[in-house]
Amino acid sequence: MLLLKSADNVGMRILCLLTILLSFQAYSASGLKGSVQSPKDCASPVMLWVSLDKDQYKERLLLMHSEVPVGGTFQFYLKPGDYQIRASDEKGCEFMKKVSVASGVSSFNILMEKK
Amino acid sequence: MRLIFLFILVISSVEIFAKNCSVNQIRVWSPESGYSCHIKMQSSQGDCVLLPSDLKDPSEWLSNFPSAVFRTKPQPWWASQGDLHYPNLHFPGVWQNRGINASYYTGNGEVHALKPNIYVESIHKNKKFTFVFDSKEELNFLATTPYLDEKNSWKGKINNDKFEIEGINYDYLFYDIRFPKDKMQYERGLCANREETIKWMLKDLSEMKYPAIALQDFEEHWSVKIPDFPFYCIYPQYNKQLDEVLPVTINVPQTTFVRSLYVLIPHRTEPDVDEPQEIPFPMLDSTEVRPSALIKHETMFKEWGVAFLGQ
Known part of the structure; x- marks a missing residue:
């Protein structure tokens, strides 16, 4: 606002408004980013599953899935909302967490467990 | 004479x-x-198709399935696990009618380019590389592995046929992204039944000398994730389209980047020129315009992906 008031003509004000709008757009991405860790008796790679956070099987729609090597990183670009993040590997190690995505990108690390 | x-x-x-x-x-x-x-395509085999949209009540599912479901190849490990948790595992995402239900996904663009995987073949070890998506337009990523830095780039080393980023080896770099529909071509391509669509894409990649691991990953992933529609029309997008919509800079000397993205349009009935279509049927040969794989470079990047339209 201070920037807007200090702008002494219309052109400058428009430029300031555009700058604010553009910087808002640049930070408007939302989602999760993080890495995958796994104990030695689990396998690599790990499949990460992103679905709607629903208990009913028929409603638990899978949005995307991605294979990540142990120690590797990932980013999912998601609309704000509730999701279920599941991870599994070939040896039966698992991870599951419900997560609410708000505006912005949140850190989300996955630690696999032997079941 | x-x-x-x-x-x-x-x-x-x-x-x-x-x-x-x-x-x-x-x-x-x-x-x-x-x-x-x-003028009208006819399938040599009677494909048995059942789509979720055809089923109103889940209790009808089994009664509607054919008496024997036969898969010629065993499923990859992740598919049998995914089947237990997700009703739409055998679709490329949340599905509606003949395409992706775009309302579940962030960003803009009708074309959902899914799992473009980038592979490398190099004579070098410990060769530093930077791979930058340097578009001036806003990019609509849906996922990446590993994550991109603030400049939309991956940095690391190439060790023959692997990427090493922050000390971790990756067989391939992966992203999902959305593109505008009007940036793709819809003149060149072909139509085939589902099984032959997969075979043709593999043949195309093989003729462009994609490495064996890339072909294996392609077949494993897409034999599971392409929905069971009887017919598909394939519109291959190569470097001409992809370099324009998603320009990339790779700072490795003596390199090349071969790109291939297959836009698939499913059809429930035999494609017929007499029926009005939103996307015209392909008439021209796509192999005439695909990137040449004749010249070998010290380091070669190759990318494949499959795309569906959002509804």
Whole structure:
């Protein structure tokens, strides 16, 4: 606002408004980013599953899935909302967490467990 | 002599005819008969298809399935796990009618380019690389592995056929992204049934000398994730389209980047030129315009992906 008031003509004000709008757009991405860790008796790679956070099987729609090597990183670009993040590997190690995505990108690390 | 010349002319015109079709024809491919032009495509086999949209009540599911479901190849490990948790595992995402239900996904763009995987083959070890998506337009990523830095780039080393980023080896770099529909081409391609669609894409990649691991990953992933529609029309997008919509800079000397993205349009019934279509049927040969794989470079990047339209 201070920037807007200090702008002494219309052109400058428009430029300031555009700058604010553009910087808002640049930070408007939302989602999760993080890495995958796994104990030695689990396998690599790990499949990460992103679905709607629903208990009913028929409603638990899978949005995307991605294979990540142990120690590797990932980013999912998601609309704000509730999701279920599941991870599994070939040896039966698992991870599951419900997560609410708000505006912005949140850190989300996955630690696999032997079941 | 004249007869021989005429014979060669006839043969070559048949070949041209098979490669490019005239107006109001569809370009069709099958492993047995190769390329041919049709007004209406007919499948040699009766595909058994059941779509979730055909089912109103989940209790009807089993009664509607054919008596025996036979898979020629065992599923990859992740598919049998995914089947236990997700009803739409055998679709490329949340699905509606004949495409992705875009309302569940962030960003803009009708074309959902899924799992473009980038592979590398290099004579070098410990070769530093930077791979930058340097578009001036806003990019609509849906996922990446590993994550991109603030400049939309991956940085690390190349060790022969692997990427090393922050000390971790990756067989391939991966992203999902959305593109505008009008940046893709819809003239070149072909139509085929589902099984032959997968075979043709593999053949195309193989002719562009994609490494064995890339072909294996492609077959494993897409044999599970391409929905069970009886027919598909394939519109291959190569470097010409992809370099424009998603320009990339790779700062490795003596390198090349071969790109291939197959836009698939599913059809419930035999593609027929007499029926109005939102996307025109492919008439021209796509292999005429695909990137050449004849010249080998010290380091070669190759990317494949499959795309579906959002609804």
